[in-house]
Amino acid sequence: MIGHKLHKPENKIVAFSPETLEKIHELISHYPDGQQKSALLPVLHIAQEELGGFLSADLMDYIASLLNIQSIEVYEVATFYSMFNIDPVGKFVIDVCRTGPCAICGGEQILDYLKKKLNINEGETTPDGLFTINAVECLGACGAAPVMQVNTEFHEFLTSEKIDILLDNLREMANEKKVSQSRWVEKFF
């Protein structure tokens, strides 16, 4: 169980783009009539990715209205699942696996190395807003230990050299303002 403190609504206007909205309506049709709440997890993934990287209270209220459910139904779900961010995060969220199989293959050292190199602790974001480090549980890739994900993209058989190169690449990507990889909203159709 994870504890979270929700932020107060700031009554900012948030909204999906018309194209995304259309996809969301299609997504809702994957579930029986009246069960639109089932779309909550996929919609939260899309919302987090497209609208700022974390789930502000305003954003969650907006999703509640889209799915025609109470705000509290969104809050309680958003705070239950570890992939949803309640607090703002960096552009690149680095999720390092800390569980047994990775740990006995050097995962703890990888986490330490990253923390030292970026000079932050788990759960923190670098002052430039680029990187957040999380220590997460088994990512289902133990055969390639040690493992981590950067914005859900796998990086396997990690070494400190690989991390050096990766961080350089990510910084470059950020400079060139490249958007990374495939989007959640494209995954379900």
Add this chain to the structure above:
Amino acid sequence: MGRKILLEKAGIPGIREFSIYRHHGGYGSAEKALIKMSPAEILQEVTRSGLRGRGGAGFPTGLKWSFLDRKCTNPRFLICNADESEPGTFKDRYLMEFLPHLVLEGLIISSFALGANTCYIYVRGEFKTLIGILQKAINEAYQQNFLGKNILGTGYSLDIFVHPGAGAYICGEETALLESLEGKRGNPRIKPPFPAYKGLYGCPTMVNNVETLAAIGPIIEMGGEAYASIGKGKSTGTKLISACGNINKPGVYEIDLGLPVEDFIYSKEFCGGIKDGKRLKAVVPGGSSVPILPAELILRTAGGQQRLMTYESLADGGFDSGSMLGSGGFIVYNEDACIVRNTWNFTRFYQHESCGQCSPCREGTGWMEKVLNRLEHGLGKMSDIDLLASIAGKIEGTTICPLGDAAAWPVSSAIRHFRQEFEFHAEHPEIVRKINHGALVKNQESNIQYR
């Protein structure tokens, strides 16, 4: 090379694509099942095959299918459990990544056999890339009329949708999965009613593991009896084992059930022995939830028999000297591994993943984590060991879902088989502090709080 049933086509270039899968005989079983067989005949073949659930519990699939409420007039659902979050387990990922159409073929035959017209694949959210791969395969299957309305002109219709989780191990438990699929927190339901009667949206629902469902196509192709002739006793067929830890060749292997554990660990075909020429210390053979066994007990049972990769042999000796095949997540530890540290690590996992509904699980996992944390960091005392065993004993069997047991077993088995290591930690705090991962200990110490 061992026999390949599930992974037979895995090496074919481009096999992820419908046309290539089809070209190599793919979807032949779906055709056979939907056109030539009745649901009852399919069920009979599955029962004959002796196939057992590959999600962890090993319950006979045919029997489980026979429980589905067929009198209820509500729609029925098939759920493919692709939450795969049990530490050490990464076999379903392999199937979905390399053989998405084999999985779909199994889902189509199974849905038809169960009379379900809607099937959801619940995939853990971290497998975002796999969700894309599955969806692409689903789209192809729709185009080829293996999905959608009136499949192959049989009048049978089926929709398959992919549904993402969002980082919660507990959602692999089937009733938590259903809650999650309904857009709620993943709190397991009290059973009964079982999902076969009241599952998704209160309708009859079958939840099966990816590997279980992927085996249905080959079973229809070869016949239940032929499948049952592979393996040993009640452990029929082949099983995917995901091997990891301190071995030369971590990876996913398909084995005939009945293979000696020793062969699996040391043969070049499989794990390839212990890495860097070290010695084997212990194995967790079925995912983090099953009891850990020291080298001598994983290779041979307490009675001196060769230990085999079967449900029965791995469980031989019960909780005293046995373990379980579980999900097939095979974690190998070399002589350098610290069992106390590993136990602490796993307990922290369960504490993090407990949904918090039952006090013994919610409080017990947190309490065990604290005690193990201080033992591991040279701040524990001798009485902590019995305290741990006692907490674990009080969680076992007192909770809504098996996560409580899953959290307790690693602790009680580690103490049972490696008590001297726990005692060493309590007796020699200075040494423990010094040898344990230098910098890390410092960090952790400052975080430790007593209540």
